[in-house]
Amino acid sequence: MTAGLLGGSAQADEPVKGLLYAHRGGAHEFEENTMDAFRKSYEKGIRGFETDVRITKDGEFVILHDDSLDRTHNATGHVEEKTAAELRSTKTKKGDQPLLFLDDLLTYFADKPGVYLEMEMKVGNKTLYPDSKLDGYCRKLVKAVKAKQPKDSTYVLASFDERPLKIVKEVAPETHLMLITGGPCSPELIKKGKELGVNRVAFQMNGSTRASVRAAQKAGLLTNGWPGHTLQDYYLAVGLGVDGICSDIPNTVQAWKLKHESSNGSR
Numbered sequence: 001m002t003a004g005l006l007g008g009s010a011q012a013d014e015p016v017k018g019l020l021y022a023h024r025g026g027a028h029e030f031e032e033n034t035m036d037a038f039r040k041s042y043e044k045g046i047r048g049f050e051t052d053v054r055i056t057k058d059g060e061f062v063i064l065h066d067d068s069l070d071r072t073h074n075a076t077g078h079v080e081e082k083t084a085a086e087l088r089s090t091k092t093k094k095g096d097q098p099l100l101f102l103d104d105l106l107t108y109f110a111d112k113p114g115v116y117l118e119m120e121m122k123v124g125n126k127t128l129y130p131d132s133k134l135d136g137y138c139r140k141l142v143k144a145v146k147a148k149q150p151k152d153s154t155y156v157l158a159s160f161d162e163r164p165l166k167i168v169k170e171v172a173p174e175t176h177l178m179l180i181t182g183g184p185c186s187p188e189l190i191k192k193g194k195e196l197g198v199n200r201v202a203f204q205m206n207g208s209t210r211a212s213v214r215a216a217q218k219a220g221l222l223t224n225g226w227p228g229h230t231l232q233d234y235y236l237a238v239g240l241g242v243d244g245i246c247s248d249i250p251n252t253v254q255a256w257k258l259k260h261e262s263s264n265g266s267r
Helices: 035-043 102-109 131-148 162-171 187-196 210-218 231-240 250-260
Strands: 019-023 048-055 061-063 116-121 154-159 176-184 200-204 222-226 244-247
Touching (some): 019 250, 162 187, 176 187, 200 244, 231 250, 244 250
Parallel strands (some): 019 048, 019 244, 048 116
Antiparallel strands (some): 048 061
């Protein structure tokens, strides 16, 4: 078990409490995938984060979940079809915040050891990311991430798409990798994770069982559960015994934990 995924030593009669981390920086508490969200969550004590990585037309990495800018920003279209210079002036719809570039996020965390940072490679759209584009994307991403990763932090590259996972496994086998599925934890997911040689699997907690989570862990895979929209989702995650809890309300959950949970065996 990696040191940052579980804190303390749980007593035999206590549930395992996985690392609580901020989905898109805390998407239901702040404006998603903005520097403001990551900074505020970090300042409130959150030490785990998830985000989404895309690449511009001229090869710079930006943080954006959707295939287009339309929902979240005062702009339209695909970042993959725009230059970095064009995107520098792009602002978010709600808070008028700049589109976040990966290099700025990595720089922010570069002097903050002990952080879990999960970067989803958003390359599932094969029109935007044909096979011919993926090798360059993956090699450049690995280089960018490793250049600024603190020694005591855990950085993970993740994807629903098996293609980038296979490439990164080949070019940088020491990289922490995670396969994500839109379904529950299952024997098929465990088998695929082992075949790909990833360290972690992520799955919908709804429909997952404690037995399936334990089977994945027994197979040597760390387990991350999502979504985390409510406190009830946190309770489910604890009951399932997942290693990581991906939450849109990490600060709300953390405040509840501090108020209601014993510090013995929890973070």
